[in-house]
Amino acid sequence: MENIEKQLRETVKKLLKEKKVDLVIGYSKGTLPLHSTPVFITHEKDVDNLIFDATCGNNLAKYLGKSRKPKTKNRKPIGIIVKGCDGRSIVQHIVENQIKREEIIIIGVPCDGVIDTRKLEEKVGRKEVLKYQVEGEKIIVEGKDFKNSLKKKEILSDSCLMCKYPNPPVYDIFVGEPVPVNENRKPNTDNLESLSPDKRWEYFEKEISKCIRCYACRNACPLCYCEECFVDQSGPQWFGKSPDLSDTMIFHIVRTLHTAGRCVSCGACTRACPTGVNLAPLGIRMEKEIKDRFGYTAGLDTEATPPMADWNENDKQEFIM
């Protein structure tokens, strides 16, 4: 990965130097171990802050939404560093007319998956990890009085373990070698689907009851760019605002429906949640549904028509009595 960072920095430096962009959105080292933080690079001198590794879990496409999109001088394109899922989210932004292809320069990077710190906590217990080191497929984490060697895949985000698109489908520059695609992977929620509806509901009730309505999931979601979220409608108000289970459940269900055919299962929502609500299965299941029903996979083709904005006479209609 060190090599990638070197190449990445050189690439970005060149773009800035040649004035092809005057802003690049990427990742830099976070203040906590196993955390990165989004960074907005405007000067060549700051390029060396850029990193890319398994801690880069934020979906940077978030920063391209209309209300957030940084205004650059001279209307130059924005450079953005993207993994497979960020790249797919950008494709969705283009498909949904949120951004024009020519407004961005996509710097693709290969992704082996990103770390879910909650999973890490489950592995090492409630101990503070102060240092980490990646050694091939292993990750060595160290704290005050412990050192653990973990398999990387044990602590990768669930979404990453099912990801079939580790490389961005669309890019202007690709840095490093593409990650080989594992064709056997697919959106999978079999564990939950094998449960009876009652048990499944119980599972979701348990998960959703942890929700504190901070909206970190929504706000970290690259596709949640609505100027006014349905849950924020105040004149009149559509939903109760307290963490009452029924209101909270409706919020998460409607959000899932609103991202149907758009969600790329990047898992940013789950990783953002401060109370560890596992939201990913909702998006993953929806992605599967859209694939089965419409043969569509979000975020692959900038020319595609999203299935929820289209009608086709061959669409399945067995649900009509």
Next chain:
Amino acid sequence: MDIFKIEKSKLKQFLDDLSKKYSVFVPAKQDRVTSFKEITLNSQLSTLNSYNTDKPPKDIFFPQTETLFTYDENSQLSTLNSQLSKPIAIFGVRPCDAKSFTLLDKVFDSEKYTDTYWKERYKDALVFALGCNNPLSTCFCNWVGGGPFNKEGADISLIDIGEAFLAEPCSKKGEEVIHKLSLQKATEDDLKKGNQLKNEAESMLSKPVEISSLKEDLDALWNSPKWEEIARKCLNCAACTYLCPTCHCFDIQDEGKSSKGKRIRIWDSCMFKLFTQEAAGTNPRPTGKERMRQRIMHKFNYLVETIGEFGCVGCGRCIISCPVNLDVREVIKEIKKVRN
């Protein structure tokens, strides 16, 4: 003042005894999340050994949702009786959180305003604050006048010395209570051990950044473009404010129909656009920049003016919970840099 000892082997018994007179809250883990929960017969006390809870204890006194009154067209308006059956005792709250209670109390129970809901719960509460033998790298209580063994806000201060907790009363209430509990006195050796742990813990914290002039630094920064830079990566979620032990902004909502319903008070967050959305459609804090400024100003400027203290206890929850790792310590450093 005498220092006593609570043997860990007798802790369960001790808390059971305590729960005869108090509703006792302890740190508990449920579905991966740690928070303070009322003790039950099956309560596990293992979370006491761990570091601070994911959720702050503020909701014990200031719940996320609180019904202020209910109404029904067929009957009178009924104000809920907020009187508690038993006073609240919190066992194992960390010194930063114990201090947060004193800050919130200054807000909710001042000469000018009294919030009866808060007061009813807090006035008779008994706080057992447990010193932190192992502060985390995100702890910065020492920046804001705290420390891993501080006693501010505690009625009884505890130190975990292995087999037992040292228990030192540090308020009149604590003094009265502790003498009624038949506890052994701590030995010289115990005290020595306690002191050693305290010194070790203090040395584990990183050197504090000097922030005594932060209020003045912020006074000069109101119109600075720096806010835009600071707020740039912020997603404007409320993880930081909802998990903050001192954030206390709230909203009032009516739930129900015109014939029947309730008025509730719920936590609000300055990070939300709706926080200051006005009925006429204008919003004085329309973008992330103004909202970030509000959060930092409220904590490090406005509260210094109104209650004479920073509205931050350095627990580090906002740092741990931020989805984009926006670290308030870095924000403080940036602010200081602007003026220096």
